[in-house]
Amino acid sequence: MAHFENPILAGSxxxxxxxxxxxxxxxxxxxxxxxxxxxxxHSRDLVHWRQVGHVxxxxxxxxxQGVRASGGLYAPTIRYHDGVFYVVxxxxxxxxxxxxxxxxxxxxxxxxxxxxxxxxxDGFDPSLFFDDDGRAWFTxxxxxxxxxxxEIYLREFDPAKLALVGEEQVVFTxxxxxxxxxxxxxxxxxxxxxxxxxxxxxxDFEHSVVVASxxxxxxxxxxxxxxxxxxxRHLGRAHPIAAVGxxxxxxxxxxxxxxxxxxxxxxxxxxxNLGRETFLVPVAWEADGPVFSPGTGRVEETYPVPDLxxxxxxxxxxxxxxxxxxxxxxxxxTPEEKFFSLTDRPGHLRLLARPESITDRVSPSIxxxxxxxRDFHVSCSLELRPGGPEDTAGLVxxxxxxxxxxxxxxxxxxxxxxxxxxxxxxxxxxxxVGGPVVRLGFEARxxxxxxxxxxxxxxWRPLGEPFDGRVLSTPVAGGFTGxxxxxxxxxxxxxxxxxxxxxxxxxxx
Numbered sequence: 262m263a264h265f266e267n268p269i270l271a272g273s274x275x276x277x278x279x280x281x282x283x284x285x286x287x288x289x290x291x292x293x294x295x296x297x298x299x300x301x302x303h304s305r306d307l308v309h310w311r312q313v314g315h316v317x318x319x320x321x322x323x324x325x326q327g328v329r330a331s332g333g334l335y336a337p338t339i340r341y342h343d344g345v346f347y348v349v350x351x352x353x354x355x356x357x358x359x360x361x362x363x364x365x366x367x368x369x370x371x372x373x374x375x376x377x378x379x380x381x382x383d384g385f386d387p388s389l390f391f392d393d394d395g396r397a398w399f400t401x402x403x404x405x406x407x408x409x410x411x412e413i414y415l416r417e418f419d420p421a422k423l424a425l426v427g428e429e430q431v432v433f434t435x436x437x438x439x440x441x442x443x444x445x446x447x448x449x450x451x452x453x454x455x456x457x458x459x460x461x462x463x464x465d466f467e468h469s470v471v472v473a474s475x476x477x478x479x480x481x482x483x484x485x486x487x488x489x490x491x492x493x494r495h496l497g498r499a500h501p502i503a504a505v506g507x508x509x510x511x512x513x514x515x516x517x518x519x520x521x522x523x524x525x526x527x528x529x530x531x532x533x534n535l536g537r538e539t540f541l542v543p544v545a546w547e548a549d550g551p552v553f554s555p556g557t558g559r560v561e562e563t564y565p566v567p568d569l570x571x572x573x574x575x576x577x578x579x580x581x582x583x584x585x586x587x588x589x590x591x592x593x594x595t596p597e598e599k600f601f602s603l604t605d606r607p608g609h610l611r612l613l614a615r616p617e618s619i620t621d622r623v624s625p626s627i628x629x630x631x632x633x634x635r636d637f638h639v640s641c642s643l644e645l646r647p648g649g650p651e652d653t654a655g656l657v658x659x660x661x662x663x664x665x666x667x668x669x670x671x672x673x674x675x676x677x678x679x680x681x682x683x684x685x686x687x688x689x690x691x692x693x694v695g696g697p698v699v700r701l702g703f704e705a706r707x708x709x710x711x712x713x714x715x716x717x718x719x720x721w722r723p724l725g726e727p728f729d730g731r732v733l734s735t736p737v738a739g740g741f742t743g744x745x746x747x748x749x750x751x752x753x754x755x756x757x758x759x760x761x762x763x764x765x766x767x768x769x770x
Contacts, residue, residue, distance in 0.1 A: 262565050262566075263565070263566045263571075264563045264564060264565055264566060265308040265541070265563065265564060265565075265566050266562060266563050267502075267540045267541060267560065267561070267562055267563065267564070268524070268526075268538035268539055268540045268541075269307075269308060269310060269521075269539055269540065269541045270288075270290070270302065270310060270538060270539035271535065271538055271631075271633040271634065272535055272536065272538060272631030272632055272633035272743055273535065273536030273537065273538070273631050273632075273742050273743030273744075273745070274290040274300075274523075274536075274537070274538055274539040274631075275290055275291045275464075275507070275523045275536060275537035275538075275539075275741060275742075276290055276291040276335065276336040276337070276386075276445070276507050276523060276537075277289070277290050277507070277509060277521040277522065277523060277539040278290075278336075278337055278338045278339045278388075278447075278509045278521070279339065279509050279510075279511045279521045280339045280340050280341045280346070280511065281341065281511050281512070281513070281514070282341040282346070282369075283514070284305060284514060285303060285304075285305060286303070286304045286305065286307055286511065287301060287302065287303055287304075287339055287341070287346070287369045288301075288302040288303075288304070288310065288339070288521060288539070289301055289302070289316060289337045289338075289339045289348060290337070290539060291334055291335055291336055291337065291741070292333065292334050292591070293330075293331050293332065293333040293334055293335070293740075293741060293742055294325055294328045294329070294330055294331070294332055294333040294593065294594055295333070295591045295592065295593060295594075295629070295745075296317075296320075296323055296325055296591060296592045296593075296594060296595045296596065296624075297315035297317055297318035297323070297591060297592075298315060298316060298317035298318075298322075298323045298325075298333070298334045299315055299316035299317055299334060299337050299348065299350065300312050300314075300315055300316075300588070301313050301314050301315060301316060301339075301369050301370065301371075303369070303370075304572070305569065305570065305572035306566070306567060306569040306570060306571050306572045307511075307513070307519055307541060307567050307569060308541070308566055308567070308571070309571070309572055309573045309574055310574075311574040312588040312589065313369065313370040313588070314369075314370045314371045314588060315371070315588070316337070316348050316350075316364060316366075316373050317334070317364070317373065317376075318371065318373075320595050320596070320597070321375060322364070322373070322375055322376055323352075323595055324355060324356070324357040324358055324595060325355075325594040325595040325624075326356060326357070326594060326595055326597065326623075326624065327356035327594075327622050327623075328354060328355060328356060328594060328622070329354055329622060330622075330661035330662055330663075330740055330742075331661070331739070331740035331741045331742060332353050332354035332355075333352065333353060333354075333355075334350055334351070334352060334353075335350070335351045335352075335353050335385055335386065336350065336351060336385065336386040336387075336444070336445060336507070337349065337350040338350070338387060338388040338389060338447065338509070339369075340389045340390075340391065342391040342397070342420065343420075344367060345365055345366075345367060345420070346365065346366045346367070346368075346369045347363060347364075347365055347389055347420070348363070348364050348365075348373070349361065349362070349363045349387040349388065349389055349399070350362060350387065351384075351385040351386065351387060353385065358376070358378060360378060360379065360380060360382070360383075361378070361379045361382040361383075361384070361385070361387050361401065362376035362377060362378045362379060363376070363377050363379065363389075363423050364376050364377070365423070377423040377424075379399075379424070379425060381425055382399065382401060382416070382425055383401075383403050384401040384402050384403030384404075384414070385401060385402055385403070385444065386401060386402045386444045386445045386446065387399060387400065387401040388400045388401070388445075388446055388447045388448065389418060390447075390448035390449070390450075390478075391420075392450065392478060393450065396417060396478075397417070397418040397419070397420050398415055398416070398417055398418055398448060398478060399415070399416050399417070399418040399425055400413060400414065400415050400432075400446040400447070400448060400457075401413070401414060401446065402443060402444040402445070402446060402459075410434070410435065410440075410441070410443065411434075411435065411441075411442060411443035411444060412431050412433065412434045412435075412443070413431070413432055413433040413434075413443065413446045413457065413459060414429050414430060414431050414432065415429065415430050415431075415432045415478070415479060415480075416428070416429040416430070430479050430480065432457065432475075432479065432480040432481075432482050433446070433457055433459065433473055433480075433482050435459075435461055435471070436461060436471045436473075436484045436488045436489065437461060437462070437471075437488075437489075440461050440462050440467075441462065441463050442460070442461065442462065442463045442464065443459055443460070443461050443471075444459065444460050444461075444507075445458075445459055445460040445506070445507045445508075445509075446458070446459045447459075447508075447509050447510070448478070449510055451546050452546070453476075454474055454475070454476060455474060455475045455476070455477070455478050455482075456472055456473075456474050456550055456551065457472065457473045457474070457475070457482050458470065458471075458472050458508055458509075458510065458551070459471050459472075459473075460506040460507045460508070461489065461506075462489075462492070462494070462506070464504065464506065464507070464523075464537070464741065465504050465736075466494055466498065466503055466504055466531070467492075467494045468492065468493075468494070468504045468505055468506035468507070468523075469489035469491065469492035469494065469505070469506055470489060470490050470491040470492065470505070470506055470507075470508045470522070470553065471484065471485070471488045471489050471490065472484070472485045472487075472488060472490050472550045472551060473485065474550055485549055485550050486549065487549055487550070487552075490550070490551060490552070490553055491505060491506075491508065491522075491542075491553040491554070491558070491559070491560070492505060492506070493505045493524070493559060493560065496559065498527065498530075498531040501526060501527075501562070502524050502525070502526060502540075502559075502560050502562070503524065503525050503526075503527055503531070503533075504523070504524055504525045504537065505522060505523075505524045505540075505559075505560050506522060506523060506524075507522055507523045508520045508521070508522040508542075508553070509521055509522070510544060510551065513567060513568070513569060515568050515569070517543070517567060517568055518543070518544040518545065518546060518551070519541055519542065519543055519544060519567060520541075520542050520544050520551075520553060521539055521540070521541055521542075522539075522540055522542060522560070523537040523538065523539060523540070524537065524538060524540050524560055525537055525538065525735075526538065526635070528635050528707055528708065529707050529708035529730070529731055530731070531736060532708065532731045532734035532735075532736055532737065533734055533735055533736070533743070534632060534635075534660075534708075534730055534731075534733050534734045534735075534743060534744045535632060535633065535634075535635070535743045535744070536631075536735060536741075536742050536743020536744070537741070537743070538743075540560055541564070542554050542560055542561075542564070543555065543564060543567075577589070580610075580764040581603055581608060581609060581610045581761070581762065581764065582608065583603070584603050584604050585603065586601075586603065586610075586628065589630050589631075590628050590629065590630055591628070591629055591630075592624060592627065592628060592629070593619070593624055593625060593627055593629065593659075593747075594622075594623065594624040595624060596624045597624065600612060600613045600615055600626040601613070601626070601628060606760055608762060609760040609761060609762045610628065610748060610760070610761040610762070610764075611758050611759070611760050611761075612626045612627075612628070612654065612748065612749070612750035612758060612759050612761065613626055613750065613755065613757075613758050614626065614645075614647065614648060614652045614653075614654065614750040614751055614752030614754075614755065614756075614757035614758055614759060615750070615751065615752065615755050616751065616752065616753055616754075616755055617751070618751060619657065619659065619662065619665065619667075619747075619749060619751075620662050620663075620681065620684075621662065622662065625749065625751060626749065626750045626751060627657065627659075627747045627748065627749040627750075628747065628748050629657075629659065629745040629746060629747040629748075630745065630746055630766070631743060631744075631745055631746070632658070632743060632744040632745065632746055633766075633768075634768040634769070635705070635707060636705060636706045636707065636768060636769040636770075637703075637704070637705055637766065637767065637768055637769055638702065638703070638704045638765065638766070638767050638769055639656065639702060639703050639704075639746050639764075639765065639766045640656075640700060640701065640702030640703075640713065640721075640763070640764070640765050641656060641700070641701060641702070641748060641761050641762070641763055641764045641765070642698070642699075642700050642761070642762045642763040643655060643670055643698070643699055643700070643701060643759055643760070643761055644697055644698045644759065644760045645670050645671075645672065645697045645698075645750075645757070645759045646697065646757055646758050646759070646760075647672035647697075647752065647757040648752050648754045648755065648756035648757030648758075649672065649752055649753055649754040649756075649757065650672050650673070651672065651752060651753045651754075652671070652672045652750070652751070652752035652753075652754075652757040653669040653670060653671050653672070653677075653750070653751055653752070654669060654670055654748075654749065654750035654751070654759030654761075655667065655668050655669035655670050655676070655701050655748075655749065656668045656669075656701045656702070656703065656746070656747070656748065656749075657746070657747035657748075657749045658703060658710075658730075658733060658744055658745075658746060658747075659744065659745045659746075659747050660732075660733045660734075660735075660738040660740070660742070660743075660744055660745075661738055661739070661740055661742075662684075663681065663682070663683060663684040663738070664681060664682055664683070664732055664733060664737070664738035665681050665733070666678070666679070666680050666681070666703075666710070666712075666728070666733070667679040667681070667749070668701050668703065668712050668724070669749070670694070670697075670699050670701070672757075674693055674694055674695050674696050674697065675691055675692070675693050675694070676691065676692050676693075676694055676699060676701070676714055676724065677690070677691050678690045678691070678712045678724050678725050680728060680732065682732045689712075689725045689726075689728060690712065690724045690725025690726075692714060692724055694714065694716050695716075696716075698716070699714065699715070699716055700713075700714070700715040700716065700721075700763070701713065701714060702714075702715075702721060704769065705730055705769075706769065707730075708729055708730040708731050708734075709727045709729070709730070710727060710728050710729070710730040711723050711727045711728075712724040712725060712728075746766065748761050748764070
């Protein structure tokens with residue numbers, strides 16, 4: 262029997278939500294301060310996924326200017342009903358708009374509508390449920406008692422007006438006394454009963470999935486005696502999969518049930534640089550409600566493939582081989598001006614060396630993609646055409662403004678390796694390459710990271726000693742994201758540029 266491997270989306274893909282439209286499945290995840298927002302993935306077998314676009318890919322849809330690291334877009338939910346796709350989400354700590362909103366599309370690959378803000382909907386982690394009687398319902402989590410606990414509330418949703426109507430009702434207050442962050446509420450109806458599936462315990466080691474059920478959509482919801490129905494907090498921090506929670510369920514066209522959920526894969530101790538990733542787990546329904554991972558009760562690294570025709574996708578094209586950036590690339594916050602080109606020099610990504618710095622809450626000249634493997638190689642070729650003596654360009658391993666690593670070529674031909682931890686820079690190594698053209702790279706094996714430099718066709722040589730990658734992990738740096746690999750250029754005058762080519766990212770054996 263064929264098996265698939267977890268995670269199904271490696272790297273920082275947290276808070277997954279899934280829906281089915283006929284034989285097609287669509288999945289979205291949180292993106293926080295990155296733009297475009299909310300990647301849309303498409304699958305026909307729940308195992309092989311291809312990104313087909315973003316929900317929010319226009320600056321008018323997503324004002325992220327000035328948003329803090331790990332602020333921005335939290336916990337989207339995607340649903341399909343009567344030919345229309347709906348996404349509800351929360352923009353947290355926005356400097357312009359903020360709060361909950363809904364967008365729609367008839368094609369999940371785009372274009373999606375402008376956000377319809379829901380000022381009457383407080384809280385976060387919104388979800389939609391379309392009942393079989395034609396009514397629709399909105400759920401969300403919100404803090405009470407000065408953040409000491411959360412509650413889940415319900416209110417009717419008008420799909421035609423994209424508005425909340427009627428009175429709201431608190432339907433659930435959690436399972437474990439003293440537990441924090443009851444959130445991620447999703448409603449389902451199975452065999453005439455309503456099931457409310459939530460996360461509880463926070464998004465780290467104590468994360469869990471809890472369930473309550475009711476005969477009426479408005480409750481009362483009675484917690485399952487089996488709660489928590491899924492958690493790994495009892496398995497210890499040495500277990501290879503941890504922080505399991507934030508589940509969303511989907512029923513296949515053949516009647517099987519699965520859930521997508523987030524979890525982390527620590528390494529080098531309880532440190533995880535990949536962030537929270539998306540896993541797939543089978544679900545069975547019994548008299549007490551959903552049973553997650555029947556037979557083991559925990560998220561496994563492999564499972565038998567779903568009873569669906571296998572549908573792998575073609576390989577992605579080579580980076581920078583077309584006039585548009587691939588869907589795997591994105592920016593830091595919402596750019597207010599275009600700073601890159603793929604047509605000025607075909608086969609190259611040109612970045613303008615603008616003054617904005619990656620140490621500030623701005624949108625600098627940087628394009629990024631996710632780190633997706635514990636052991637990896639990343640490299641590129643670079644030609645810098647400086648507009649001033651302060652211009653630099655190169656590779657970045659970014660966790661946030663205060664925790665990242667920069668491997669940059671300067672205008673004078675010197676390459677510097679700079680580690681930023683806790684908001685302070687430390688130069689780890691320097692070397693003179695004697696010109697504006699260089700190859701730069703990183704290799705990581707576990708938490709041991711090595712910077713690499715080469716010129717021309719010469720072999721790679723290490724720059725400095727290996728450094729400890731745990732400084733880039735979420736338990737050290739804080740926040741909700743994993744490491745992102747960036748191509749970056751900066752300059753005080755703003756009239757220089759850097760051309761990148763030969764970008765390579767691969768897993769190391």
